[in-house]
Structures are given as structure tokens and as C-alpha cells.
Amino acid sequence: MKSAARGRPTSVEVEVTNISAHGIWLLLDDRELFLAFKSFPWFKAATIGQVLNVERPAPHHLHWPELDVDLAVESIEHPEKYPLVSAVRPDKSRQPTRGKRRARGDGGGRRG
Numbered sequence: 864m865k866s867a868a869r870g871r872p873t874s875v876e877v878e879v880t881n882i883s884a885h886g887i888w889l890l891l892d893d894r895e896l897f898l899a900f901k902s903f904p905w906f907k908a909a910t911i912g913q914v915l916n917v918e919r920p921a922p923h924h925l926h927w928p929e930l931d932v933d934l935a936v937e938s939i940e941h942p943e944k945y946p947l948v949s950a951v952r953p954d955k956s957r958q959p960t961r962g963k964r965r966a967r968g969d970g971g972g973r974r975g
Contacts, residue, residue: 876891876892876919877889877890877891877917877918877919877925878890879914879915879917880895882911882914885899885900886898886899886900886903886906887900887903887906887914889917889925889939891919891936896936896939896940897939898939902942903934903939905927905930905932906927906930906932909927909929909930912929913927913929913930914927914930916928916929922936923935923936923937924936925939
């Protein structure tokens with residue numbers, strides 16, 4: 864008799880380890896990554912619960928369902944390679960300036 868695998872593989876786990884006034888720290892596998900609010904503005908006005916609710920559907924992809932934000936892990940490691948696709952409006956409303964709120968390197972391009 865063969866037992867079924869239990870739980871999700873640890874290689875696709877992600878954990879928010881710290882939220883500071885400057886950004887968010889994530890633990891991915893054996894490395895820690897920092898998301899500065901100036902580079903990732905979608906998280907600055909988010910609640911702690913919204914930030915903590917992060918999923919990793921694939922090793923290279925992170926998703927925050929309550930914020931409708933998708934990020935490629937490479938865009939966190941090398942933000943200079945991924946210009947912003949949309950941004951929070953200057954009046955600080957929750958609406959993006961162009962299309963749906965999407966982050967860098969999500970592979971989906973702009974959606975409108």
C-alpha cells in the first residue's frame with residue numbers, strides 16, 4: 864500500500880517575516896528578500912492581514928489575492944530590470960493609474 868503525499872512541498876512556501884515602515888521581508892526557501900514600499904507601492908496602505916495573505920503558486924511567482932498583486936520573484940531580486948506597469952494614483956486612492964493593478968514581471972502584461 865502506498866501513502867499519499869502530505870501537504871504542499873516546502874520548496875513553494877513563502878512567509879512574511881517582518882513588516883517595517885520601509886517595506887516587507889519575505890522568506891522564500893533559504894533566502895530572505897526585501898520589498899521596499901518605494902519600489903512596490905501596492906503594499907504601503909495594505910493591512911497586515913492583506914500582506915500576510917501571500918501565496919506562491921509556482922517557485923517563480925508570488926500572489927496576494929486580497930490586494931490583486933502578482934510578482935515574479937526575479938522582479939524582487941532585480942527591480943531595476945522591471946519597470947512599474949501601474950502605480951497608485953497620486954491622490955492615494957486604491958485605484959491604479961493604468962489598467963488593473965499588476966506588478967512587475969507577472970508575465971501578464973497590462974490588463975484593462
